[in-house]
Amino acid sequence: MEWLSQQFGTRVIALMPVAIAVNIVLGYTVANVLKLPIYLDSIGTILVGVLAGPIAGALTGILSSLIWQVAIPGQSIGPFAPVAGVIGLLAGVWGYLGVYRRRPAEGGNLWLPVVIALGAIALLVLPIINNPAYNDPAFTVPWYSAAIIAVAVALGVGVVGMAYLRRDAAPAWVAVAGALTGVIAAICSAPIAAIVYGGVTGAGTDIIVAALRQGGADVFNAALGQGFFSDPIDKTITSFVVFIILAGMSRRLIARFPMGERAVGPEPA
Amino acid sequence: MIRGWTGPVSVFGAVLLTVVITGVGRRLVSFVVASLPLVISILLINTFIYPDATDALATVGPFTVTGTGLTVALQAALRVIAFALAIGVFVATTDLDDLLSDLERRGLGRRAEFVIGSAIRMVPRMVERAGEIVEAQRARGLDTEGRPWRRARGLVPLAGPMIGGALNDVEERTMALEARAFSAPARRTPIRRFPDSAAQRAARWGLGLLIVALTVATVGGWLNVP
Structure with missing residues (x-):
């Protein structure tokens, strides 16, 4: 019970609306204004999950989706609230396990996680490169595929660069945790997209659904394919962004949150 | 199907x-x-x-x-x-403030009320702030128009200051809330009351029960909606 109530101290209560507003404003800009094939609508959710705990993270995600649906007209996000909840819950678990903690390492201890992270990113991107539906010239999908591959390459370079420059294995584990979160989010959101909207949600990702259907996928598999296209890379970037935010926040500030010390670990000697 | x-x-x-x-x-x-x-x-x-x-x-x-x-x-x-x-x-x-204060009278916790109310009010302010940040970055030579790829690059100088500024506010808000006895155990006494007739109450309960009944009937196969 104390575990639950300490996730909702005044500081967390003050953080949650800020996190929700960041989710909505960034997510709306990315999906509806820039029409990119990713979302970037869970930075606040993951931040709260890591700093405050799984239940606070899940609630931030669920409230973000519901408030987004009411605050901005013409959105399709509301029914996806459970997915956002799962993302926040997972972020809390990763934070508890210390995924976001700095991990100074050398040699094999440093490069093994990096190789695992690069492998995970490659595993997510290869099906996109190999799927003929994404190269259909009738759609603008080649542009989207190129964008997602460029993002994945940038992510890989980021993981390697941070590992090399800072001798820190944490970015690699953060990328792996983000990719796992994305796969689970894709699996959770596909049935919602298929049943509520017939797979079409009005964001930039619709073109991917169209391409997959033209390639012969049914409603559910097209929605699932779109999820696997966007979610893992999106959540990996988001987790990475949260890691950078945490690295930029003062430790004094972080330690005041219920899971702050667990999330960033002890002061380096 | x-x-x-x-x-x-x-x-x-x-x-x-x-x-x-x-x-x-x-x-x-x-x-x-x-x-x-x-x-x-x-x-x-x-x-x-x-x-x-x-x-x-x-x-x-x-x-x-x-x-x-x-x-x-x-x-x-x-x-x-x-x-x-x-x-x-x-x-x-429905006015947001009215809705939240009535919900508080009906037992919604003050924490939930604060999170929901302040999140909704914060969205337009943050949009405004995003606009200011974009203007400021533009004055420093950021390209925010043209090809999608260029616009996507503009996200980093937008998101950075936005999130950073918002997180700085959290500290001040925590202090402000604590100074106003936010974590005090007592319940607040609602002053405003909203008219709620017996007919409206019955209609609300009736509609809620109807949703449950219809869902159970269709999922269970007793009601076949063509």
Whole structure:
């Protein structure tokens, strides 16, 4: 019970609306204004999950989706609230396990996680490169595929660069945790997209659904394919962004949150 | 598998009825207009590319219009517009502060009330702030127009200051809340009370129970909606 109530101290209560507003404003800009094939609508959710705990993270995600649906007209996000909840819950678990903690390492201890992270990113991107539906010239999908591959390459370079420059294995584990979160989010959101909207949600990702259907996928598999296209890379970037935010926040500030010390670990000697 | 028309049409009809009764039709135009990209996307993709549909009506370039696809598209569009209108009626008829203070009187915790209320109020302020940040970055030479790839690059100098500034506010807000006895154990005494007739209360309970009953009946197979 104390575990639950300490996730909702005044500081967390003050953080949650800020996190929700960041989710909505960034997510709306990315999906509806820039029409990119990713979302970037869970930075606040993951931040709260890591700093405050799984239940606070899940609630931030669920409230973000519901408030987004009411605050901005013409959105399709509301029914996806459970997915956002799962993302926040997972972020809390990763934070508890210390995924976001700095991990100074050398040699094999440093490069093994990096190789695992690069492998995970490659595993997510290869099906996109190999799927003929994404190269259909009738759609603008080649542009989207190129964008997602460029993002994945940038992510890989980021993981390697941070590992090399800072001798820190944490970015690699953060990328792996983000990719796992994305796969689970894709699996959770596909049935919602298929049943509520017939797979079409009005964001930039619709073109991917169209391409997959033209390639012969049914409603559910097209929605699932779109999820696997966007979610893992999106959540990996988001987790990475949260890691950078945490690295930029003062430790004094972080330690005041219920899971702050667990999330960033002890002061380096 | 295609579902029948009864569901989407009756939901749409019920929502239209509330629009007419509340008389907020004119304020809902913006909700319908904002839903257009979603509706157009639903119409186009389902009409032209519906998986395994063979009843072709016409052919445009590499795409074929199918009867199945058109039916699915129109039903989904109707459902989405009904959803948008229902939210529109709620927003147009209900004042946020009134709703939250009444919910608090009915037992919603002050923490939940603060999170919901302040999140909704913060969205327009943060949009404003995002605009200011974009202006400031533009003055420093950031390219925010043109090709999508260039615009995507502009996200980093936008998101950075936005999140950083917002997190700085958290500390101040925590202090402000604590200074106002936010974590005090006692309940606040609501001063404003809102009129709530017995008929309205009965209608609310009745509608809630009707939703549960209809869901159970259709899922259980006792009620077959064509």
